Amino acid sequence: MKLHEYQAKQVFADAGIPTPDSALASDVDGVLEAAADIGYPVAIKAQVQVGGRGKAGGIELVESDEEAREAAERIIGMDLKGIHVERVLVEEAVDFTNELYVGVTMDRGEGKPVAMVSTKGGVNIEEVAEEDPDAIAREHIDPSFGMQPYQARKVVFDAGVDRAVATDVAGVLSTLYDLWTSKDGSDAEINPLMVTADDEVIAADAVMNIDEDALFRQPEIAEMGEEAAGGDELEQKADEYGFDYVRLDGSVGIIGNGAGLVMTTLDLVDYYGGSPANFLDVGGGAKAERITNALDMVFSDDNVDSVVFNIFGGITRGDEVAKGINEALEAFDEIPKPVVVRLAGTNWEEGMEILNEDLVTVEQTLEDAVQRSVEYAEEGEA
Amino acid sequence: MKLHEYQAKQVFADAGIPTPDSALASDVDGVLEAAADIGYPVAIKAQVQVGGRGKAGGIELVESDEEAREAAERIIGMDLKGIHVERVLVEEAVDFTNELYVGVTMDRGEGKPVAMVSTKGGVNIEEVAEEDPDAIAREHIDPSFGMQPYQARKVVFDAGVDRAVATDVAGVLSTLYDLWTSKDGSDAEINPLMVTADDEVIAADAVMNIDEDALFRQPEIAEMGEEAAGGDELEQKADEYGFDYVRLDGSVGIIGNGAGLVMTTLDLVDYYGGSPANFLDVGGGAKAERITNALDMVFSDDNVDSVVFNIFGGITRGDEVAKGINEALEAFDEIPKPVVVRLAGTNWEEGMEILNEDLVTVEQTLEDAVQRSVEYAEEGEA
């Protein structure tokens, strides 16, 4: 789960990391009021969960009420990479002499947290990582001990941060690590961490992504998350239903249980000449209602021309799946898109017996089911 | 550093460990007022830093104003194992069905924290440890991870704590461990942790000893420590001077640098037929003033009949020692007790030159110095 910039900054500021003066606004008057409080120049920054906001026109530096009004009118309500901008952060513009990158994330390959510092901040750090990997100093952290003070210093000095600010940057990094652990972060980043002419450091941006599996013990963050929710309408719906769902741009809707098997179904659709409309994993042990919801999801996608339902039961039971499919489809006068069903594993025979074969096409094997769904999609497109 | 019971209980209660209602009082009126607030029966408990308060008459259970007045008059101001009782804790008397022991300490042999639980609480736990060691369940804690929840449960179940209260006791133990780490405890104990008829647990006593080397980062505890200071008058003086000092009951006062060497000097005094009056380590790198203070300490002990000064300089310099000895002794019209000095190591020759040999007896070797001081002490006693 990704916090908005303004939320992450609040979390950072509460922990003692210096951040610029700022205020959130959702209309022009709010922007002007905030700018007056803070004093020009200010930055007006769209609060949406997309990368490259600046390049896409979501951030503007303004020096007067007139400029602020113009920028606010343009940005609030704009469509930024598919997301509607509802709020902007009005923020003190900070004069800086240097821009650093400071981050903490999980190195999944090592199974360890890693702290990173670079003097090449202010730009896309993934590009730096690719083009000039040595420009990012890294230090793995033993999660049992936590980050030791010497480790914060080490990564800061190794990155070549100026000695005049090294202690402060190490302090910011230590705080960032503590936040990352105490808030169950998956990534915590400051890019740029600005260095001013009088050797102060200030977090000009803030990224805080939270491990969704840990939200149960992060009630405050979970509450922020409700505000932070964003993305595609269908993906929001999937969040509500609690599905692992990814929208793609093909025409074959895909529902299955277990990520590996669903991915394999996508791959087979492609293999047999079709194109997947989505990834939808109902998870393990899905009951009838969940199956109904899954079909509802896929039918809601206008791109979908056919649906393939592939369940290999382990803890998921074929009879429950069949019941859910029946319930979902019996609600329609006319089935919106042809549905191909393949059931295997636990209780698949019971499922087959229950399944209303007037409403769906049944196939015995995965290959046959996928091929049939691709054919239906081709017919639908034609 | 040992906190008073009332201080430790406050620390425990602030962390969420259930403790009985209580109030501190320093006179009879205060006791009666507190007892009225709490409601009889109450326990009146002398707040002094000695073991076996109960047996020594420092704790009394009272059921009425009359009894409370009597007990308060007797206990406040009494001399408990050499310590003057200035305050008492007036505390709700708790009905219990069981008494447990719960503690956290450092196992120095293993270099690891250890958590301990026993169903034989309410008595001297050292005796239990000696007579029935299996009655205490122990679990070593990895200090990098801290105490894991399963470890708290394990030691509680292994001790045979009743399942009805096991979860609560494990919770108290976890909190105790957290306090022990966050407050730099050396020992944290609850003995007894009472179990009531309706399966509640409550800390009827509280022990919290703090690592003195960590007081610099425990300002709140250090402040409590000023209140908690107690013990022998000379030992209090040693605390002020910052000496490692232990008062013994012999007649040869001993001053030296380094614990091992001072202990060896004590042993030699004994070996040559004398008896040590004290252990006093001036530490490494002592300057003249510190030496003067050390002599003042030893002269303040009426039991002392002679003094042996044994310095082997490493970072301590012989000339500084000699200067300190001269300054201390030149302040007297008459030297109170004969002083034997042996200087070796760094700058010992310079020290010898400075030393006013009219005021002290100089010996070249440790053995000679000790023997001479023992002779002087015998003469003094005679």
Added chain:
Amino acid sequence: MSVLVDEDTRVVVQGITGGEGKFHAGQMMEYGTNVVAGAVPGKGGQEVDGVPVYDTVDQAVREEDADASVIFVPPAFAGDAIFEALDTDLDLAVAITEGIPTQDMARVNKRLTETDTRLLGPNCPGIITPGESKLGILPGNIFAPGDVGLVSRSGTLTYQVVDSLTNRGIGQTTAIGIGGDPIIGTDFVDALAAFEDDPDTEAIVMCGEIGGEDEEEAAQYIADHVDTPVVGFIAGRTAPPGKRMGHAGAIVSGSGTGTAESKIDALNDAGVPVGDTPEEVADSVESIL
């Protein structure tokens, strides 16, 4: 023969009094697994389907001489349950639980360097030696004893592949679901090493998926250390970069590694044929045996 578990494996079920734990303990026993104890704090002294329950894993292991555990404990408490299992003399702990916070697993990962107990999972279907013992939630009826060792990051994909094998009369020595989380215990390399050491395993099927670099490392390991023929499968060829596909591990960073292509190339370079479909995997295995 088999790897890691067999008919003699004595199993303690952590969380045996919960819904999932009780159900699957029953399923395991029905399959023939030697479930000797349950461990649930505060439930010591009870019995579940005739299995004695202890308050701690340590007590269960000591009293019933268990050598493996299966963990059905909700995610909030599962990290602690794994720690508890690793702090015993168990040979193997199998964590079925899905959704354990990653930072809890990072701490478990550190602990794994300090214990002799092997962890399988979490977020895995478990392990089965067909006809002997199953630890976990795999549907026993699709497996058959035989010569193929199988290791997979995905549960249901495992079933799909096993089903294809069993339908052709190809049985399995042992099937190992290592789980799809970013931080897991036993990984491909560990499982491959176990199968390589097993004289009865004549071929190995390895089912990977996009994300991480475990398959690439496994390919290198196969090239260096594995003589037993290996057949591969990689799910997620059509996954777009930067999208998380269900498994926390199945995210493609778009930086060259972690993609299906890089994994398939690495396996091919190690001499491992990679099937385009589960049936192709079965074809390859059939041609080897």
Added chain:
Amino acid sequence: MSVLVDEDTRVVVQGITGGEGKFHAGQMMEYGTNVVAGAVPGKGGQEVDGVPVYDTVDQAVREEDADASVIFVPPAFAGDAIFEALDTDLDLAVAITEGIPTQDMARVNKRLTETDTRLLGPNCPGIITPGESKLGILPGNIFAPGDVGLVSRSGTLTYQVVDSLTNRGIGQTTAIGIGGDPIIGTDFVDALAAFEDDPDTEAIVMCGEIGGEDEEEAAQYIADHVDTPVVGFIAGRTAPPGKRMGHAGAIVSGSGTGTAESKIDALNDAGVPVGDTPEEVADSVESIL
């Protein structure tokens, strides 16, 4: 010959810009120690008495190829400084600092199980190979090269015993002050093992004191593994039970172990004569050589 340090040992001084660090770095160099670097955060690029200073120990070790460090860092920061030293390729880290919080040392103690770097101390005078190299605060002039290995928990007691030896013309291979704190790195057993392995060490003097059970363990180790003759000394025979005598380690619990008597008995049982006075120790050594 010698153990642990010799004339080739390349030393980095942590805290070299502080008062103590600067003074003793100078003393060490005067004695002949090869001090190649200092490490002080934020002082990188400076020089102290011609010695280059680095911001991190890691940089100092890499740039100057150091293999040992001496730590003169105030107690509040010393735990971190030790961690930093242990996270390098150093062979040896010597912590002089007195008064490090015990819980910091418990964490260091855990870390020691994970590193190949040996820790000496804290709260110790250091180590000296007479005529070659000294790491720490020992007064070099009382030592002389020779055949006796010395290990001691106490600094000034070491000087006293060494003085007695040197005055008789008995020199030392290496003298090791292990420190008096309850939690230390190198202990008696480690030091005894090092001396036993050194062909030039003809006799070992071991100075213990009351508190803990290290001397008892050392006695057992001597009985089992040490052929080199050992002479012992135990300080604190007259200490009353339950009293803390200066060193945090020197507390007698009164429960039978940790007393001077138990230590002396254990050493005698291992065939180790224990002197009543430092001079008696020197007598015993003289009779052995």
